[in-house]
Amino acid sequence: MSVDPYSHWHSDQSSGPALAQRLDRLARRLMPGGATALIIVILAAPTGIPGAAALLPGLVMSTVFFWSVWRPASMSAPVVFLLGLLMDLIGFAPPGVDAFVLLLLHGIAVHTRFGLMGLSFLAIWVVFSVLAAAACWLLWAMISMLSLNAMPTAPALFEVLLAIGIYPLTAFTGMWLHRRISNPEPQS
Amino acid sequence: MIPVSIQIRQALERVWLPAMLLLSIAIMLLGWANQRLTNTARMAVADVLSPVWAVIAEPGEQLSAALSELRGIGHLAQENARLRAENETLRGWYDVAVSLTEENQTLKTNLHWMPDPVPSFVTGRVVGDAGGLYSHAVLIGAGPQSGVRVGNVALAASGFAGRVTETGVHSARILLIDDVASRIPVTLETSHGTAIMAGDNSPMPRLMYYAQDNHPIEGERVVTSGQAELLPAGLPVGTVHYIRASTPVVAPYARLDHLSILRVFDFDSGTIDSPDAPGRVPVAPLRQSGAVPGRDNPMEGMTLGGVVEGLSGRALSGTGGGGPGATGDGNRSGAPEAGGGSDEDGTSSPAGGEPDDGGGTGVPAARPPVPGNG
Numbered sequence: 001m002s003v004d005p006y007s008h009w010h011s012d013q014s015s016g017p018a019l020a021q022r023l024d025r026l027a028r029r030l031m032p033g034g035a036t037a038l039i040i041v042i043l044a045a046p047t048g049i050p051g052a053a054a055l056l057p058g059l060v061m062s063t064v065f066f067w068s069v070w071r072p073a074s075m076s077a078p079v080v081f082l083l084g085l086l087m088d089l090i091g092f093a094p095p096g097v098d099a100f101v102l103l104l105l106h107g108i109a110v111h112t113r114f115g116l117m118g119l120s121f122l123a124i125w126v127v128f129s130v131l132a133a134a135a136c137w138l139l140w141a142m143i144s145m146l147s148l149n150a151m152p153t154a155p156a157l158f159e160v161l162l163a164i165g166i167y168p169l170t171a172f173t174g175m176w177l178h179r180r181i182s183n184p185e186p187q188s
Numbered sequence: 189m190i191p192v193s194i195q196i197r198q199a200l201e202r203v204w205l206p207a208m209l210l211l212s213i214a215i216m217l218l219g220w221a222n223q224r225l226t227n228t229a230r231m232a233v234a235d236v237l238s239p240v241w242a243v244i245a246e247p248g249e250q251l252s253a254a255l256s257e258l259r260g261i262g263h264l265a266q267e268n269a270r271l272r273a274e275n276e277t278l279r280g281w282y283d284v285a286v287s288l289t290e291e292n293q294t295l296k297t298n299l300h301w302m303p304d305p306v307p308s309f310v311t312g313r314v315v316g317d318a319g320g321l322y323s324h325a326v327l328i329g330a331g332p333q334s335g336v337r338v339g340n341v342a343l344a345a346s347g348f349a350g351r352v353t354e355t356g357v358h359s360a361r362i363l364l365i366d367d368v369a370s371r372i373p374v375t376l377e378t379s380h381g382t383a384i385m386a387g388d389n390s391p392m393p394r395l396m397y398y399a400q401d402n403h404p405i406e407g408e409r410v411v412t413s414g415q416a417e418l419l420p421a422g423l424p425v426g427t428v429h430y431i432r433a434s435t436p437v438v439a440p441y442a443r444l445d446h447l448s449i450l451r452v453f454d455f456d457s458g459t460i461d462s463p464d465a466p467g468r469v470p471v472a473p474l475r476q477s478g479a480v481p482g483r484d485n486p487m488e489g490m491t492l493g494g495v496v497e498g499l500s501g502r503a504l505s506g507t508g509g510g511g512p513g514a515t516g517d518g519n520r521s522g523a524p525e526a527g528g529g530s531d532e533d534g535t536s537s538p539a540g541g542e543p544d545d546g547g548g549t550g551v552p553a554a555r556p557p558v559p560g561n562g
Contacts (some may be wrong), residue, residue, distance in 0.1 A: 044316050045241040046326075046448070047248045053321050077204035081212060089233040091320030092361070095226055096216030103212060107205050143322055146220055149368065151322045152389050159321060 031177070032067045033079040036060060037086055044090045051162065053091070054155055057098070057139065058163025060087060061132050062170040064102050068109035069116050070178055080106045094146040101135050101142070125167055132163040231356030234318065238329050238359040241316040249448065304420070309453040310334045315359065324367040324389060325350070328450055331358040335454065339418070342450045347424045347441030348412060349450055360452070364444050365425070366393050373415050374425055378408035385410065385425065385438050391445065392429065392437040404428040404436040420455045
């Protein structure tokens with residue numbers, strides 16, 4: 001409202017390039033969230049990928065964790081919330097459960113990101129493994145509580161293992177995207 | 189993107205996370221308290237996404253078909269030999285089936301068997317996995333517009349797959365029989381026992397509450413039981429298998445993890461009402477309301493083969509003989525006479541008869557169309 005660094009620049013330029021630039025920046029900014037939403041939708045389709053239902057939470061968790069650590073501007077709390085809600089609605093889980101767990105994961109990642117960014121890849125992987133295991137079991141506990149029925153533990157265990165296993169893939173893809181495609185100007 | 193000062197932006201960023209956490213907790217409580225709202229929201233999302241999923245699934249199906257074709261090319265001769273042997277066996281079975289069908293038909297005619305109503309069905313493509321990690325359900329691309337209603341029965345090509353639990357506008361969710369929330373009353377064909385088939389999220393649902401002096405036999409067929417008025421009797425479900433001693437499970441006929449096309453039947457099973465006064469001879473024919481659309485033709489029970497035969501039989505009876513609508517009317521007008529006692533059912537039907545006996549008295553009323561078909 002008060003000080004816009006670009007205000008003098010807007011005034012004497014036509015709005016065309018500025019608008020395009022803004023749209024471009026917005027698209028780049030929303031890319032991680034959009035890609036994750038796309039993954040959620042695609043994995044719910046009957047693609048015949050084995051274990052797609054168990055893979056989805058781990059994949060989303062690793063994506064949220066990665067972007068929360070490396071670029072929280074692209075994976076803000078509202079985006080995480082919407083992703084979680086989409087997962088809940090598509091997966092017919094009790095609504096809000098995935099959103100809550102993902103937000104906790106996001107919060108922890110954002111608050112410890114400066115510590116995490118100094119660590120090696122293996123150390124971050126270990127941290128993520130612990131967090132993902134905790135998140136999966138929290139998810140299990142909450143779904144069991146809300147459906148008043150103890151859910152089987154085998155899928156949760158499988159989910160944890162897949163989450164840990166998928167992290168390197170997510171991290172390398174994310175690193176590449178982070179460097180190459182979606183590197184907008186610093187936002188804040 | 190709205191230009192705001194750095195201070196406001198930082199303050200907003202600090203507030204976002206707790207606000208969103210609170211919102212998710214609120215949604216959790218709201219969804220828990222108001223299930224109908226939750227279901228509406230889910231089915232709205234499913235309605236929007238089901239065309240997208242259908243598009244995504246198309247190349248995947250083609251790919252898997254091409255892959256299986258490629259795999260088949262490798263041992264074509266072997267496959268051919270196997271198929272020839274199987275064809276030989278099946279031809280033998282075909283003869284057995286034909287003679288048994290004829291025998292069955294004769295017996296049913298002799299017994300004045302009450303024909304079951306032909307169910308209407310729609311066929312839908314499975315467009316999505318609506319289960320998630322802790323439940324097993326699929327979404328099909330047919331909804332109330334095509335006649336799919338909550339409680340309808342979904343059959344895969346080879347057997348019972350599940351029941352419709354939620355419907356959207358042009359999609360419906362089907363809870364599969366291996367879901368942890370699924371409880372199906374079943375009959376065991378060889379031991380004649382009854383049991384409850386309870387899903388536990390494993391590929392093979394457990395059998396529970398069978399009689400302790402009549403244990404399920406390994407390998408016997410499991411069919412649905414008509415007892416709870418949820419399902420018609422006799423739909424093929426699977427075979428009994430003991431994974432451990434005293435832990436019988438059902439190996440379903442339907443391949444629940446690879447469902448692609450489902451038929452959703454409207455068996456209209458809620459219309460069978462037991463008589464309200466226990467001392468009265470029930471005069472209303474048992475299946476009157478089920479037979480209203482002029483579909484009272486002999487149908488061989490509700491088995492899959494029966495459904496197919498019943499449909500072809502209906503086509504035959506529609507071309508020859510009296511019109512189905514006329515028989516339906518005759519059925520209804522003939523009902524009181526049955527209560528008065530025609531010559532066949534004079535022996536049966538005591539006044540305090542059970543509902544099943546009441547069904548027996550209703551049989552002659554509905555019988556007249558049967559000889560026309562036979």
